[in-house]
Amino acid sequence: MAKSMNITLNGKRHTVQNNASIADLLTGLKLPLAKVAVERNLCIVPRSTFESVHLSDGDRIEIVRFIGGG
């Protein structure tokens, strides 16, 4: 079994370890878990499930946060 898999992260190809959770992904990117929102294949991933939701090969992930706007 391969040790890593490919996902699309914010529109770009990204490699993660097999069976990584959303929390693993965020921690690996050094992103603050409490300040971002995550969408996986167009569905919201509730923050309370970051640890339990695991990535699959080919997942499309969006990670967003609040920025200045009008």
Place this chain on the structure above:
Amino acid sequence: MQDKPLIIAGREFQSRLIIGTGKYKGYAQNAAALAASGAQMVTVAMRRVNVMNPDEPMLVDFIDPKSVTYLPNTAGCFTGEDAVRTLRLAREAGGWSLVKLEVLSDPKHLYPDMEETMRAAKMLIEDGFEVMVYCTDDPVFAKKLEDLGCVAIMPLGAPIGSGLGLQNKVSIRLIVEQSTVPVIVDAGVGTASEAAEAMELGCDAIITNTAIAEAQDPIRMARAMKHAVMAGREAYLAGRMAKKRYADPSSPLAGLI
């Protein structure tokens, strides 16, 4: 005499000024302008994080969402689906359901696409959102949006970012008169007198971003906007004098020597 607070979807605000958080030199200047404006609500956008730079400044570190109400917008969305997707993410990031819906059309004028706005408003309300809606200054659409269940009607005064001031005072006044939810002029205000003008028409609040952020001194303009909104509101409550066609001396004519 105390004015009553601004109430939007059951939330109370003492300030009737809502400011944007875009176009500032940085979040520090933005936070200083917010303090000077006295605003209790700020509009914010949702965007992808820069995964290459996890240390980039975060808005939430400069403006605390616990003490200031964040109003996530759908700026940049051109379809109802885009708007709903964006606000679902915003609700997850922030944990609240009060949002600003704007579905735009042509980037040249950024007028709201009212057909898509109506469709998106319906989807959002069904999904449990409390929708403050950016709309054209058309009283017919304003009424339809209120009937759908929008919690605030937010007609534009002029195109977004133009600073041209209120272009159609007649329709803004008609919207104010017919609405039973707050009416907030969103977009078009360029300077303090125009904010006062909107409030004098009876608007419940105004939203302004560019007028403050692109002023030569944003902090000072934020303070000017605060006073203008208060002055306009007081003038509206006081009720202006009737307009006359000719002069009417202020000093009595009787007893002249």
